[in-house]
Amino acid sequence: MSFEQIVFYFFSAILLLSALAVITVRNPVHAALFLVLAFFTTAALWLLLEAEFLAITLVLVYVGAVMVLFLFVVMMLDINTSTLKERLGSYLPVGGLVAVLAIAVMAAAVGRDHFGLEQYAAPERLAADASNTRMIGEQLYTVYLYPFELAAVILLVAIIAAIALTLRTRPGSRYQNIDKQVKVKRDERLRVVKMDSEERK
Amino acid sequence: MFDAIENWMQGFGWLPDGLITFSVIMLKIVLLLAPLMTAVAYLTYAERKVIGMMQVRLGPNRVGLFGYRIWGLGQPLADAVKLMFKEIIVPSGANKGLFLFAPVLAMAPALAAWAVVPFGSEMVIADVNASLLYVLALTSIGVYGIIIAGWASNSKYPFISAMRAAAQIVSYEIAMGFALVGVILAAGSLNLGQIVAGQEGGILSWYWLPLLPLFVIYFISGVAETNRAPFDVAEGESEIVAGFHVEYSGMPFAVFFLAEYANMILISLLAALMFLGGWLSPFQGVPVLGDTFLGQDSILWLFAKTSIFLFLYLWFRATFPRYRYDQIMRLGWKVFIPITIVWLLVVALMVLAGWL
Numbered sequence: 001m002s003f004e005q006i007v008f009y010f011f012s013a014i015l016l017l018s019a020l021a022v023i024t025v026r027n028p029v030h031a032a033l034f035l036v037l038a039f040f041t042t043a044a045l046w047l048l049l050e051a052e053f054l055a056i057t058l059v060l061v062y063v064g065a066v067m068v069l070f071l072f073v074v075m076m077l078d079i080n081t082s083t084l085k086e087r088l089g090s091y092l093p094v095g096g097l098v099a100v101l102a103i104a105v106m107a108a109a110v111g112r113d114h115f116g117l118e119q120y121a122a123p124e125r126l127a128a129d130a131s132n133t134r135m136i137g138e139q140l141y142t143v144y145l146y147p148f149e150l151a152a153v154i155l156l157v158a159i160i161a162a163i164a165l166t167l168r169t170r171p172g173s174r175y176q177n178i179d180k181q182v183k184v185k186r187d188e189r190l191r192v193v194k195m196d197s198e199e200r201k
Numbered sequence: 202m203f204d205a206i207e208n209w210m211q212g213f214g215w216l217p218d219g220l221i222t223f224s225v226i227m228l229k230i231v232l233l234l235a236p237l238m239t240a241v242a243y244l245t246y247a248e249r250k251v252i253g254m255m256q257v258r259l260g261p262n263r264v265g266l267f268g269y270r271i272w273g274l275g276q277p278l279a280d281a282v283k284l285m286f287k288e289i290i291v292p293s294g295a296n297k298g299l300f301l302f303a304p305v306l307a308m309a310p311a312l313a314a315w316a317v318v319p320f321g322s323e324m325v326i327a328d329v330n331a332s333l334l335y336v337l338a339l340t341s342i343g344v345y346g347i348i349i350a351g352w353a354s355n356s357k358y359p360f361i362s363a364m365r366a367a368a369q370i371v372s373y374e375i376a377m378g379f380a381l382v383g384v385i386l387a388a389g390s391l392n393l394g395q396i397v398a399g400q401e402g403g404i405l406s407w408y409w410l411p412l413l414p415l416f417v418i419y420f421i422s423g424v425a426e427t428n429r430a431p432f433d434v435a436e437g438e439s440e441i442v443a444g445f446h447v448e449y450s451g452m453p454f455a456v457f458f459l460a461e462y463a464n465m466i467l468i469s470l471l472a473a474l475m476f477l478g479g480w481l482s483p484f485q486g487v488p489v490l491g492d493t494f495l496g497q498d499s500i501l502w503l504f505a506k507t508s509i510f511l512f513l514y515l516w517f518r519a520t521f522p523r524y525r526y527d528q529i530m531r532l533g534w535k536v537f538i539p540i541t542i543v544w545l546l547v548v549a550l551m552v553l554a555g556w557l
Contacts, residue, residue: 178528
């Protein structure tokens with residue numbers, strides 16, 4: 001086995017085990033942390049493919065931001081595993097069906113007929129000074145410009161929709177208007193009175 | 202120097218090539234980390250001394266070395282020894298594994314980020330193409346240490362602290378990222394060495410001038426990212442005792458401390474690299490001074506510029522009261538992010554016009 005293969009199998013093993021742990025461990029915080037580990041090892045595998053921009057972005061976006069917010073929510077949950085187990089029987093048929101369907105779809109999409117060295121030759125080594133970032137940028141802003149812009153617009157709409165859905169000002173609630181606080185001038189709050197000293201009575 | 206060592210090791214004949222490369226890299230890492238850890242230790246000393254002077258006190262001045270008092274310079278060593286021999290207490294209700302793993306998670310990214318930081322045009326451990334992105338990604342992972350410490354302690358104040366830290370760091374990362382996008386636009390490269398090379402030519406061609414708003418926002422976001430005053434609501438000793446490390450003692454506590462200071466030095470060094478021309482001399486091209494040794498590029502310039510930012514860190518701590526939590530959020534989302542977006546457009550126009 002070459003060094004590259006050892007690295008690949010090492011990270012793949014960690015990836016699969018941590019992915020398995022995400023759905024099997026009891027504690028939701030542990031599950032979220034295993035998901036972080038899964039993302040991290042995926043980034044390592046992408047680095048093996050010389051896709052350093054994608055790998056670092058995966059860590060930056062998913063590990064650095066998305067999973068932090070995930071943990072933020074999951075840490076506040078108070079999950080009682082025994083009540084969850086009681087209703088396992090009623091969920092099992094539907095869950096099983098979904099699982100079987102998902103496996104079937106994945107097998108059809110990434111099975112032996114579509115992947116493997118016969119279908120795709122091993123990618124060629126890039127030159128040492130090749131910039132992965134520049135290559136992705138050139139593809140995105142020339143060939144895939146319209147899909148890229150469409151995705152951007154959809155994301156923008158989603159952001160505005162998320163804010164619009166959660167933003168509600170209840171009429172009765174009292175809150176601070178910070179802009180007003182910041183704009184306050186000294187003269188509006190403070191009056192300096194000049195007076196002569198008085199005789200003590 | 203490293204080539205000489207490599208040649209010397211190859212001279213033995215029986216050492217495998219992989220081992221030679223490995224040991225040279227390890228040597229580089231040791232040569233980076235040993236001074237870094239010393240700098241961290243003496244940064245704590247500098248902090249106490251500087252803040253002491255600002256408050257008309259003396260600061261630490263008792264602990265010396267070998268019977269000489271030398272302005273208390275032995276203090277960091279005494280602190281290190283004290284922390285090493287303190288008992289490590291794990292609260293009975295804590296999640297033990299994660300409780301002890303959290304300091305590691307805080308420390309590892311704080312050190313790993315240094316792998317791509319250049320100290321000169323050739324002095325860098327790993328000259329990665331996307332090194333700026335790598336640093337940004339690793340500094341964003343550092344928050345896991347705080348979050349997990351807060352959760353695993355199974356205590357109220359650490360938990361509040363973890364929540365605060367998570368929200369604050371995710372918010373300021375956006376402003377920081379946008380500020381860095383401006384630098385990338387101006388330099389046309391993600392490589393820190395090339396970013397410094399793009400600032401060649403005297404103090405006026407460094408990026409602090411065309412990117413002034415981004416420069417200010419980057420450093421303030423950096424202060425917020427490292428949880429330092431006035432943004433240290435995650436620690437907030439007057440409100441939540443000491444935040445995420447309330448339950449920590451001895452070495453695990455010390456590791457959090459080291460990580461925080463290593464991150465401070467990293468942020469300062471990056472600010473010097475990206476906005477103050479790194480190792481470039483400010484006197485480049487100046488008639489008389491530029492011809493002397495002051496006109497030469499050197500690592501001393503880099504350290505001098507880094508010290509400016511480290512001093513600012515300490516100065517902020519002595520000067521500003523702690524921000525209220527909602528005001529931190531407002532500053533990050535409603536002030537910094539809009540300003541950075543507007544200035545990105547300005548930078549793009551400057552690049553189009555050929556001014557950068």
